[in-house]
Amino acid sequence: MTVQQQFVRTLPLARVGVDRAADKRFDEPWLAAAWSHPSTRVLAVSEGKAFVADTEQGTELVLLSTFDAPDEGERLFLGCDEDGVAYFAVTCAQLPGRLDRPERPAGLREVGGLLGARDAGLLVHAVALENWHSSHGFCSRCGHETVVAAAGHVRRCTSCAREHYPRTDGAVIMLVTDEHDRALLGRQALWPEGRYSTLAGFVEPGESLEQAVAREVAEEAGVRVDLDTVQYVASQPWPFPASLMLGFTAKVDPRDGGAEIQVDGEELDEARWFSREDIAAGMAAGTTLPPPGISIARRLVELWYGQPLPDTLV
Known part of the structure; x- marks a missing residue:
């Protein structure tokens, strides 16, 4: 395997x-x-x-x-x-x-x-x-009521007969590393104190997944990603309410200070570069909490870290 x-x-x-x-x-x-x-x-x-x-x-x-x-x-x-x-x-x-x-x-x-x-x-x-x-109880084309079809996997308009299919919103989630193999992790203000996770964001219209990875990292943390290093890892459904999380790894572009962090203050409240030693010491002290075990973010961190993170700290 x-x-x-x-x-x-x-x-x-x-x-x-x-x-x-x-x-x-x-x-x-x-x-x-x-x-x-x-x-x-x-x-x-x-x-x-x-x-x-x-x-x-x-x-x-x-x-x-x-x-x-x-x-x-x-x-x-x-x-x-x-x-x-x-x-x-x-x-x-x-x-x-x-x-x-x-x-x-x-x-x-x-x-x-x-x-x-x-x-x-x-x-x-x-x-x-x-x-x-x-x-999705009403048709987005004509505004009339829709009814269930295909055993729950289609809604059909009662007026114009247009068929509507379940929506899935693609979102990239990425573990970015720098030239020292440190991981870029950020935290939102609403999260528990000390919780850090990988960066993530929705794919925009007309955008490739690789472009979405680079754009989101730049927008949220001010870090430049080398597009040639973006690699797909795996995906996981995230129905909260309708996302598909597409996991990637990527490396920073060292040109023009690409690894310098400048958080946007909206998506992220803070972002840091973590070495493996930083993660181990923070978890041992209880000052660093990893992403929840159910998330693909947790697995991306573990993939970089080299071993599973303790469940007792989630």
């Missing part, structure tokens, strides 16, 4: 869950039969949260039979596993609690790294679709 393969497998929200079975989304007879099958399982989701249960095997999603699933809300087909079990999500105003089992509501930020690959994949898919449906 290559280093990049190992890297991708450790991304909590990018693990392979179920087969999305996209070919079934327009097959209404098949969807109806799948919904009525006793093996089918349903995930109730509300405002980005679902019920989870802490078991001897770990944290798991609470999956319902179709008989126990909420009657109201959008029905979203999520896919099938290798045993042929179909999975759906149902959006609801309030999660349907059950008194006969221990369960608690939780979101991806809280349990995304605790769930197994199947459950993490189901929750990412369901939350992303729920976010999209909640904000």
